[in-house]
Amino acid sequence: MTTEVTLRVAMTCGGCSGAVERIIKKMEGVEDYSVSLETQKVVVKGNLDPQAVLEAISKTGKKTEFWQ
Amino acid sequence: MTTEVTLRVAMTCGGCSGAVERIIKKMEGVEDYSVSLETQKVVVKGNLDPQAVLEAISKTGKKTEFWQ
Numbered sequence: 001m002t003t004e005v006t007l008r009v010a011m012t013c014g015g016c017s018g019a020v021e022r023i024i025k026k027m028e029g030v031e032d033y034s035v036s037l038e039t040q041k042v043v044v045k046g047n048l049d050p051q052a053v054l055e056a057i058s059k060t061g062k063k064t065e066f067w068q
Numbered sequence: 069m070t071t072e073v074t075l076r077v078a079m080t081c082g083g084c085s086g087a088v089e090r091i092i093k094k095m096e097g098v099e100d101y102s103v104s105l106e107t108q109k110v111v112v113k114g115n116l117d118p119q120a121v122l123e124a125i126s127k128t129g130k131k132t133e134f135w136q
Contacts, residue, residue: 013083015081016080016081016084060087061087
């Protein structure tokens with residue numbers, strides 16, 4: 001089953017967004033993703049538990065919340 | 069027992085160094101720390117396992133290695 005998880009992640013430079021991308025690439029079950037520094041929007045698609053995605057990205061130390 | 073762990077962490081902006089600080093503040097056993105964006109040096113002091121500190125900071129998605 002494919003789930004789409006959309007998050008707002010506080011990123012302020014290309015190092016920030018690159019760090020988020022590296023974490024997503026290490027996650028199991030990811031089929032596709034996008035990370036936008038401009039809009040602060042991170043979308044991850046795949047066989048995923050939304051809460052687990054939120055927690056993994058929170059471990060980057062950046063403020064992370066589900067996109068409203 | 070107090071251990072001092074010194075790491076080189078790839079940080080490119082204040083958002084990056086702030087993220088590393090937030091992760092260190094959540095670690096147990098930390099007595100003192102410093103994070104320098106300019107020198108890319110992170111020092112953490114306390115009752116700590118150096119490998120665990122390296123792994124926790126690696127989860128920020130930033131390239132992290134022991135300071136040579």
